Every structure is written in structure tokens, then in C-alpha cells.
Amino acid sequence: MLGRLLLVLCSWAILAGCSVPIIYVKQDLGLGGRKITIPSGFTIVNESGRDIEEKMKAISDAVELGFETLKTCINDSEFPGQELKDVPLVLLPPEMLYVLGKKSAGFADGIRIYLRSDYIWASKLRHEWIHVYLWRTGRRAFGDIFHRDPLFKKCEYVLS
Numbered sequence: 096m097l098g099r100l101l102l103v104l105c106s107w108a109i110l111a112g113c114s115v116p117i118i119y120v121k122q123d124l125g126l127g128g129r130k131i132t133i134p135s136g137f138t139i140v141n142e143s144g145r146d147i148e149e150k151m152k153a154i155s156d157a158v159e160l161g162f163e164t165l166k167t168c169i170n171d172s173e174f175p176g177q178e179l180k181d182v183p184l185v186l187l188p189p190e191m192l193y194v195l196g197k198k199s200a201g202f203a204d205g206i207r208i209y210l211r212s213d214y215i216w217a218s219k220l221r222h223e224w225i226h227v228y229l230w231r232t233g234r235r236a237f238g239d240i241f242h243r244d245p246l247f248k249k250c251e252y253v254l255s
């Protein structure tokens with residue numbers, strides 16, 4: 096598992112040329128974050144450095160709503176629902192985050208989704224799940240880091 100994670104990260108780092116995610120992953124490997132399983136079965140890892148207790152209901156709702164609307168929008172009879180549910184959602188500090196030189200609210204490495212803890216919205220979650228979906232189903236290399244797949248336009252901002 097660790098070997099696979101590092102391999103993916105190395106691939107990602109070469110493509111992205113950006114060290115910010117690596118810093119966060121190192122923190123995560125330090126296992127400092129608190130893991131919370133929400134009723135819909137997703138795992139949230141709090142690496143934000145903030146107490147998110149009172150935001151948990153809102154986070155939980157956004158995750159559930161975002162996932163259900165994504166599933167409907169993608170409309171794939173082989174939608175890997177459980178596989179996507181098993182991808183932990185790592186909450187990052189509410190600080191500036193640059194991915195591929197652009198200001199970003201989060202990113203996915205195919206194994207985990209990382210999101211700024213102040214950007215836990217259904218649309219942001221759908222965006223990152225689309226990356227993981229494309230990666231895991233093999234439809235796009237590295238989950239389509241340049242957003243060429245039409246699913247981004249079709250499903251990220253679907254009404255929810």
C-alpha cells in the first residue's frame with residue numbers, strides 16, 4: 096500500500112512539478128489526522144489543524160449529496176461506488192494551495208482526495224471524485240489532471 100502510494104505520488108509529482116501536495120502527504124503519513132467515518136460510509140481524515148466537530152453535519156451532508164448527484168450524473172452501470180467511497184477525504188488547513196501553478200481548493204492522487212477544509216462543497220467533492228473515477232476506471236491517465244474529459248463540464252456543477 097505504501098509502495099503504491101509513493102509510486103503514485105512520484106508520478107504525480109513529476110507531472111505536476113509542485114511540492115505542496117507532497118508536504119501534506121508527508122503529514123498524513125505521520126498519521127496525525129483524526130479519522131472520522133460518517134454515516135454514508137466515507138472516511139474523513141482531519142488534517143486541517145482545526146476542530147471540525149460542529150461542521151461535521153454540513154460536511155456529511157455535502158459528501159452525501161455530492162456523491163449521489165455525481166452517481167446519477169455519471170450514469171454508469173458499472174459505477175465503482177464502493178471503491179470511490181473507500182477513498183478517504185483528507186481535509187487540509189484553510190490556506191492557499193497551488194496545484195499545477197494554479198490556486199486550488201484541492202486535488203486527488205487516485206488514492207485519496209485532499210480538500211481545503213473551508214471548501215467542502217458538493218461541487219468541489221464531485222470534481223475530485225471525477226478525477227478518481229477516471230483514474231480508477233482507467234479512462235484517463237492520472238485521473239485527467241488537465242480536465243479534458245467532458246464529465247467535468249457535465250457533472251461538477253450539476254444542480255444539487
Ligand SMILES: [Zn+2]
Pocket residue numbers: 222226240242
Ligand atoms: Zn481538478
